[in-house]
Amino acid sequence: MDREFVDLRTLQAQIREGIGDLFPEKLWVRAEIGQWSPRANGHCYLSLTQSERGKPVAEVRAMIWKWQFPSIKACFESGTGQTLQAGITVLVRVQVNYSELYGISLFIDDIDPAFTLGEKMQERKRTIERLKAGGYLEMQQELCLPALPARLAVVSSRTAAGLEDFLDHLSESGYAIRADLFEALMQGESAPESIISALETIQDEAGYDAVLILRGGGSETDLACFDDYDLAVAIATCPLPVLTAIGHERDYHVADMAANRFVKTPTALADVFIDIFAAEDARVADFGVRIASGAQRRVQDALRDTEALLARIRLGLHRGTSAADAALSRTATRIARGLDARLAAENARVTQAATRLSRGATAKLHAVEKGLADAVQRLRFGMNAVVGAGVSDIALKEARIASADPRAILSRGYVLVTDDRNRILKTVERVGVGSRIGVRFSDGALRAHVSEVWREDGNQEKTATA
DSSP: OOOOOOOHHHHHHHHHHHHHHHOOSOEEEEEEEEEEEEOTTSOEEEEEEEEETTEEEEEEEEEEOTTTHHHHHHHHHHHHSSOOOTTOEEEEEEEEEEETTTEEEEEEEEEOHHHHHHHHHHHHHHHHHHHHHHTGGGTGGGOOOOSSOOEEEEEEOTTOTTHHHHHHHHHHTOSOOEEEEEEOOOSSTTHHHHHHHHHHHHHHSOOOSEEEEEEOOOOHHHHGGGGOHHHHHHHHTOSSOEEEEESOTTOOOHHHHHSSEEESSHHHHHHHHHHHHHHHHHHHHHHHHHHHHHHHHHHHHHHHHHHHHHHHHHHHHHHSOHHHHHHHHHHHHHHHHHHHHHHHHHHHHHHHHHHHHHHHHHHHHHHHHHHHHHHHHHHHHHHHHHHHHHHHHHHHHHHHHHHTOHHHHHHTTOOEEEOTTSOBOOSGGGOOTTOEEEEEOSSOEEEEEOOOEEEEETTEEEEEOO
16 A cells, blocks of 8 residues: 655754744743864854653753854953853853754854852852751851960962962961861862862871961862862861861852851951960060069069068167167177188188199199100000011012013923914814914923824823824
C-alpha cells in the first residue's frame, strides 16, 4: 500500500519555517552558561542550560559573533565586576535559529549585567538566611579576646595586598606581638576551601590567642569567595576569636558577619591589638603613678613622725642632768677609740696581705721562667733528634735507589734483553727462532738473531724449533 511521506530535508525546512514564524523577534532568555569556548577566530561558542533540583532539564547551543563578542564581554564585566565564564546565571537576548544540519541554536547579541548582579545578591541573601537559621552568626560573639593577645595566627596569601602593611604597623608599635602566617588562596573558586584548611591547621596547633583573615582591596569578583557559606560556617565554629579585614572601606562580606570582629583594612586590624597593649600599658603606668604617690605620702608621714620624735628627744636631753651628759660623753669616747683600733687592725691586715701577694707573685714568676727555659732546652734536643733521624732516613733511601739503578745492575755482569721493538724481555715465551733481539751491557749494546730457543721445565731442557 502506498503511504504519503516527506523527505527529511523538506521536514527540516518546515520546522525551520515554523520556528521562524513562532519567534520572529529577538527575546530575552534566563539560563546558566554551561560550556564556554571562545575561539581563536573571534567567535564564542557556548551552551545555555537550566537545572532543577540539581538535574539538567534543558540545554541548547548558542554563539556570539566575533564582531559582537568583545563589546558584550567588556560591558558585562565592567557592570558586574566578574569575568564572563561558565557557571554564571545570565539574562541574554537571543535570536532563535534552526539549521537543517545542526538543529536549533541561539545567536546572542546582548547580556544584561544588572540581572546577574541581582542573582548574586539573591544568592548572598540565601546564604545569610541559612547561617541565621543555623545560629552561626552569633557563635563568634560568645568568644572574647584574652587580656593581652600576644600570639596571632594570620590567614592570608604571602603576596596579598595589605599583609605587609599589617606586619610593618604591628612591628613599629614596639609591643611583643607575634604574628605567624598560614598561607591560603585569597581569591578564586578554590579560596574558601584553602582558607578552611588553614583554619583547621591553626586549630591543631596550640597557643594562639586569635585568628586573623587578611585580604586587601580587590574587585567584587576577587572578593566573592568571602560570601561562601562553608567558609562562614568554618569561621563561626572556630574555637578561637576570628577577626577579619577584607577588601575596601565599602566592602562587607558574609565572612565579616560570621567573625568575632571585622575592620575595614589590615592596618586598622593591627591597631586593634596595638590599642589593647597601649591601654594595658597606660593602666600599668597609672598603677605606677598611684603606687609612687602612696609611697611618697608614707615617706612624708614617716618624716613628720621622726621629726616629732627627735624634737621630744632634744627636749628630754635639754632637761636631763649633767650626769647624763657625762655618760653620753664617755660613750662617745669609747666608740671613737674602738673605731681607731679597728682601723689600725684592718690596715695591718691589708699590709700583710699585700706583702704575701708580692712574694708569691715573685716566686711564681721565677718558676715560670725556669719552666720556659727547660721547655726550650727539651725542644732543642727534640728537634736535633728529629733532624738526625730525617737525615739517616734520606741516606738510606738514596742507597736503595742507587742499588736499584739498572746501570749498577749491569755493571755487576747482568745484561738487559729487548725485542725488536725495544720492549724488555723477561721470558723466552715471547722469542722465536729468527727473532731479532737487543742485548745491553754496562759498556754498550749489540743486536743478534736467535738461532735456537729452549726453556727450563723442571730439570728437563726442551729445544724449540722454528
